[in-house]
Amino acid sequence: MDVHLIDGTYELFRHFYAVPSARDANGLEIGAVRGVVGSVLGLINRGATHIGVATDHVIESFRNRMWPGYKTGAGIDPTLLGQFGLLEESLTALGVTVWAMVEEEADDALAAAARIAAEDPEVRRVLICTPDKDLAQSVRGIRVVQWHRRGNKIVDEDGVIARFGVGPASIPDYLALVGDAADGYPGLPGWGAKSAAAVLAKFKHIEAIPDDPAEWRVNAANAGGLARTLSRDRELALRFRELATLRADLPLFESIDALRWNGPSPDFAPFAERFDSAVTSEDKRPR
Helix, strand or coil: CCCEEEEEHHHHHHHHHCCCCCEEECEEECHHHHHHHHHHHHHHCCCCCCEEEECCCCCCHHHHHCCCCCCCEEEECEEEEEEHHHHHHHHHHCCCCCECCCCCCHHHHHHHHHHHHHHHCCCCCEEEECCCCCHHHHCCCCEEEECCCCEEEEEEEEHHHHHHCCCHHHHHHHHHHEEEECCEEECHHHHHHHHHHHHHHHHHHHHHHCCCCCCCCCCCCHHHHHHHHHHHHHHHHHHCCCCHHCCCCCCCCCCHHHHHHCCCCCCCCHHHHHHHHCCEEEEHHCC
């Protein structure tokens, strides 16, 4: 069977800005949640049998203690933040496994779930449903892949290499060098996508990169400057790599049966009624 692992945080953000506003009988905005639940139901109706959804129940995580500039919930529309709880509750009532992350992040849960699922010989393929570049580190051959549902694009290990110039195992090192603006860490000065890819394609990991650029023998512009920066800031780069490395060792579940969808519980009926009766308004689309 195929296992579908969904980034609930990404989906909630995407639907919040992509679908019209919808308010329930109490005037609460529920349009994004209704969109995500409908999307999950669409997967089920097309044959998905084993599903897990990860959310950032709390936007901050242990990584905020590691780096003061790491992403927070600041600036996120309160109307969007207010829908996380409803998403988790409605999907649970639908009978879908939900990991509402507090200390770790949704990405960590997806990485851990992908690892556990891939160990089961009955699993044909694990589809991590998110375009998030962090999850590229979890891709394994053609067995564990990313599925960009919006463009219906499957990214396997060859696809990761084509996009970043390095394999999945080097993605945390790559992100540490070039930085990740979305997550709030800057990378090292002067290191861009091309230079990081060229160097890591040969050395794989930051600690293996020699201080002497003469030993690099790669096609990287300003190798001397890059080497000086790395020599000076190697410890910082290793901290950024720790930020970028997903916690795939989380014990989320023991058996793949935990992800089997067996239909909605009776608790889902009130959610379905609430979604169906919500008033949609193009004029009130959240911004």
